[in-house]
Amino acid sequence: MEVSVLGEAVIRTHKLTKWYGKHRGVIELDLEVRQGEVLGYLGPNGAGKTTTIRLLLDFLRPTAGRAEVFGLDPRRDSIEIRRRTGYLPGELALYGNLTGQEFLRYAARLRGGVDWDFTHGWAERLKADLSRPIRTLSHGNKQKIGLIQAFMHRPSLLILDEPSSGLDPLIQHEFYRMVAEAKAEGRTVLLSSHNLPEVERVCDRVGIIRDGRLLTVEGVASLKERSLRRLEIHFASAPNSGVLAGVSGVQDVEVADGGILRCTVRGSLDPLVKALARFEVINLVSHEPTLEEVFMAYYGGDLKHAG
Amino acid sequence: MPGEVFARTLKDQKRNLAWWAVGTVFFAVLVVLVYPSYSAVPELERLLEEAPPALKAFFGESASITSPVGFLNTELFFFMVPLVFIILAVGRGSDAVAGEEERGTLELLLSLPLSRRRLVLEKAAAMVITMGVLSLAMWLGIAAGSLLVEIDLTGVYKAAATISGALLGLTFGALALAIGAWRGGRGISIGISGVVGVATYLLNVFGTTVNVLEPFRPLSPFYYYIGAEPLAKGLNLGHAGVLTGLSVILIALAVTSFDRRDVAK
Numbered sequence: 001m002e003v004s005v006l007g008e009a010v011i012r013t014h015k016l017t018k019w020y021g022k023h024r025g026v027i028e029l030d031l032e033v034r035q036g037e038v039l040g041y042l043g044p045n046g047a048g049k050t051t052t053i054r055l056l057l058d059f060l061r062p063t064a065g066r067a068e069v070f071g072l073d074p075r076r077d078s079i080e081i082r083r084r085t086g087y088l089p090g091e092l093a094l095y096g097n098l099t100g101q102e103f104l105r106y107a108a109r110l111r112g113g114v115d116w117d118f119t120h121g122w123a124e125r126l127k128a129d130l131s132r133p134i135r136t137l138s139h140g141n142k143q144k145i146g147l148i149q150a151f152m153h154r155p156s157l158l159i160l161d162e163p164s165s166g167l168d169p170l171i172q173h174e175f176y177r178m179v180a181e182a183k184a185e186g187r188t189v190l191l192s193s194h195n196l197p198e199v200e201r202v203c204d205r206v207g208i209i210r211d212g213r214l215l216t217v218e219g220v221a222s223l224k225e226r227s228l229r230r231l232e233i234h235f236a237s238a239p240n241s242g243v244l245a246g247v248s249g250v251q252d253v254e255v256a257d258g259g260i261l262r263c264t265v266r267g268s269l270d271p272l273v274k275a276l277a278r279f280e281v282i283n284l285v286s287h288e289p290t291l292e293e294v295f296m297a298y299y300g301g302d303l304k305h306a307g
Numbered sequence: 308m309p310g311e312v313f314a315r316t317l318k319d320q321k322r323n324l325a326w327w328a329v330g331t332v333f334f335a336v337l338v339v340l341v342y343p344s345y346s347a348v349p350e351l352e353r354l355l356e357e358a359p360p361a362l363k364a365f366f367g368e369s370a371s372i373t374s375p376v377g378f379l380n381t382e383l384f385f386f387m388v389p390l391v392f393i394i395l396a397v398g399r400g401s402d403a404v405a406g407e408e409e410r411g412t413l414e415l416l417l418s419l420p421l422s423r424r425r426l427v428l429e430k431a432a433a434m435v436i437t438m439g440v441l442s443l444a445m446w447l448g449i450a451a452g453s454l455l456v457e458i459d460l461t462g463v464y465k466a467a468a469t470i471s472g473a474l475l476g477l478t479f480g481a482l483a484l485a486i487g488a489w490r491g492g493r494g495i496s497i498g499i500s501g502v503v504g505v506a507t508y509l510l511n512v513f514g515t516t517v518n519v520l521e522p523f524r525p526l527s528p529f530y531y532y533i534g535a536e537p538l539a540k541g542l543n544l545g546h547a548g549v550l551t552g553l554s555v556i557l558i559a560l561a562v563t564s565f566d567r568r569d570v571a572k
Contacts, residue, residue, distance in 0.1 A: 054570075057417075057418055059414065059569065060569045060570070061567075061568075061569060078422070079420045079422055082417075082419060082420045082421075083420040085418075087415075087418040089411075089414045089415060089418070091411060091414075092411075092415070093410055093411025093412050093415070094412065095319075097319060106311065106315055107419060109311050110312075110419045110421055149415070
């Protein structure tokens with residue numbers, strides 16, 4: 001593995017744009033993935049996640065703008081980039097006539113310098129069956145072989161397109177551990193997903209893409225902070241509905257029976273807490289915002305394409 | 308390691324190629340075994356002499372249809388050999404890039420440190436070997452048949468004719484490869500190669516009789532395959548060179564056009 005300064009950009013795109021004829025791929029994308037981080041790339045199907053990834057690996061040529069991986073040009077230095085990158089395609093297709101073992105050996109020979117012990121280690125951890133012809137394997141079991149193939153050469157950059165699709169929960173957790181280990185070893189991971197809990201769990205930062213445009217890139221923690229929080233306040237005596245009027249960040253106030261008030265708070269809770277100090281509050285229930293809700297805020301409530 | 312894709316391709320196709328080879332040997336032996344009964348009918352020759360020139364062209368230009376050379380040209384080399392070689396080669400050529408692309412396996416292959424150029428060249432090399440094997444099978448069949456019925460023909464000339472067949476097949480295989488590499492789509496690649504094959508075949512045949520077409524005959528790969536009568540006169544290096552050169556150009560076009568385009572999924 002090459003030595004590089006922590007935090008340096010491993011992937012950087014500048015106004016990266018791809019049109020497929022009249023169909024939109026991605027538009028003026030400025031994305032940066034830093035050395036040693038796990039960046040979640042979140043968006044509904046068709047938003048442009050896969051297009052971005054395919055541009056980085058030189059499957060596609062940009063219509064405008066440019067990209068850099070390891071500071072190299074995806075087209076001119078494609079081989080060097082691919083040597084240092086492990087890739088799991090979103091729509092994985094393997095050679096059905098080969099066994100997992102034969103396929104991995106083939107990929108390993110094409111890469112060169114693969115430590116076969118590691119490969120077997122990963123196969124054991126993921127409970128992958130390498131002895132059967134790939135065409136007889138289920139989607140999840142094929143996915144495991146795709147994952148081993150991506151991790152096999154211990155690359156400094158992992159690009160994983162919808163990696164956990166089809167994996168059962170136990171194997172998914174094993175996969176999350178593999179990602180965490182890769183991060184601990186200083187590797188960089190770009191992980192596309194429309195599975196929000198997954199991104200929440202394994203990523204440091206999240207880039208949200210919609211209709212080909214990057215909406216935001218933020219730390220998972222700060223995203224949650226800026227998001228909507230649902231609160232339930234239990235008062236000792238029934239409040240009137242105007243009680244929180246004018247308190248900054250509070251919306252959707254709704255009074256229920258038994259002195260219960262529900263509302264949504266955007267951003268800091270402080271103004272609300274100050275306002276509540278005047279009352280006798282028995283209980284305060286806060287629902288931790290899931291990324292689903294964060295997502296909802298960015299997507300204007302339209303999640304019907306988000307799979 | 309260089310040669311991995313080449314080796315993998317041949318390994319994947321070895322069973323299929325073995326069947327083609329076995330079938331070809333048997334077919335060639337059977338055709339040759341018909342010869343004694345064929346040459347025993349002198350009327351055939353007279354019949355053909357009275358036939359219209361266009362029909363004669365279909366059966367070949369050889370002086371005597373009942374001679375071993377005339378017989379093998381008519382029954383094998385004018386039609387069946389090109390057909391078999393071209394079908395196999397076009398199948399391989401269209402599969403090399405377009406087929407892998409349609410099955411989705413190209414994506415993972417090209418995520419490995421393997422250049423598109425190397426992929427095309429190794430696939431093309433596998434196609435050359437495939438044509439070589441088929442050529443050898445055809446030669447074996449004819450040689451074995453000739454031993455059984457005592458046809459008097461130089462082995463070298465038989466080899467010249469089957470090598471010409473391999474070069475013709477390679478030309479069309481390279482065409483199919485180039486179309487698949489340029490645009491993608493296995494169906495398109497096979498379709499265009501097939502149409503070009505039929506058109507240039509007819510051009511070569513009618514070029515021998517239709518005056519208007521005659522000057523255009525050298526535009527047909529079939530002219531370089533059979534025009535110099537390799538079975539009677541041995542390999543014409545110039546003609547073999549044209550087919551080889553054409554194949555090289557088409558493979559080079561496959562490399563450059565594939566390098567320029569997006570890879571679909």
